[in-house]
Amino acid sequence: MSESTSAIYVSMATVLLVWVTIAIYLAQVSAQLRSLQRDLKSDPPGSAQRPEEMTPQPTAATESPSVAADQWSWMAWYAALTYGCVEALGGLQWLRSVPKAVGRWAK
């Protein structure tokens, strides 16, 4: 593989990494939004209150923290994926720099 061919693959892989990250984030957040909207709609009618009618009340610890456990695991997966990509790029470079063996290995 020539140097310029390798460079265009590396650039494409980098752009892909950006899109995969954004796509995963958007897919996850959109799924969360749909699920929350379903939860809001499926509440019993008697208990349903319009959000603007609600008076702000001191909330208890029922509200989830902004970074939930599954998001931490996503971050761990993402870190592993990134590390894998970086290692793969390093490996590719190493392969390029090692001269090809000619002939057979002596037993």
Next chain:
Amino acid sequence: MAQRLGFIGKLLVGVWLAGVMIATFVVIPPYQGLGDAGRIVIVHVPTAWVAVIAFTISAVYSALYLRRRRPDDDAKATAAAEGGLIFTLLSTLTGMVFSQIAWGVFWNWDPRQVTILILLLIYAALFALRSAIDDPERRRRLAAVYSLFAFVTMPFLMFVAPRMADSTLHPNCAFIKGSDCDGITLKIGHVGQLGDQKVQLLGLERQGDIVVAQVKVSTPGLASEAILRPGYDLASRSYTDRPTFPGQRFTLAIESVDLERGEARINMEAPGSGLLANQRTLWVFLASNLGFTMMFIWMFLVRSQVLSLEVQIAQRKVALA
């Protein structure tokens, strides 16, 4: 109607960014010296810019929360900070790949790399803080105050600190012509430092309008050294020949010469200097900036809606209990 407009908006963002990505590989010409790897800049710089916008929005909503105490403002501040963190991370990663191609290492502790890492840690700490506090009201208040403090460091870390450093190989030095990176002026026999290279001006030789300098270059601490001969045209006041540093893609250029005083101003240039001078590159770059900004707005709107709904559901549960 609003739903339809939202769908059309999302479709437009998708089509726009798909066009930018195709243009990145089809319309933009390869850069001299960097070849196809320079295309990463079309993604790398806009992601950093969007991070700046995101952190600014986060700070604005944090201030609004402290003033109005509306959970919606906190949701928006959090959504913006989350987007900012993601885009900072993407900018760092794409920069690392670019660094590997241009400088030969993924991470070389360049001032801008260090400052963006500090910024990442500062905003990562915001989320650690949020997840560590159970009481929502207290969490919102502390996060808003922290977010404002974090925002104060952002302009310094993104714009000021990297430009204060004497030796940075980052765009403000290496890519934009006429920037404040003036190189160093050396008299014959004197030694200086350019980036991580030690340089010594050995002599200046005039041949008509052309002046050829003899410059000894070496990496401090390493035994290997080389003599480079960059050229300068006195008539056009521009370089004629820019030799490459041994083992690197950077070039050595003369930017001005004073023969009477026996001195020359020399500078190190990254391959692809004057990157945006190409019209097609410039337009794709601007389109990419706009596209990533729109993408961030999309992410921000969806995420802030999720956080607001979570607050509403929690409040409803409390009201029912």
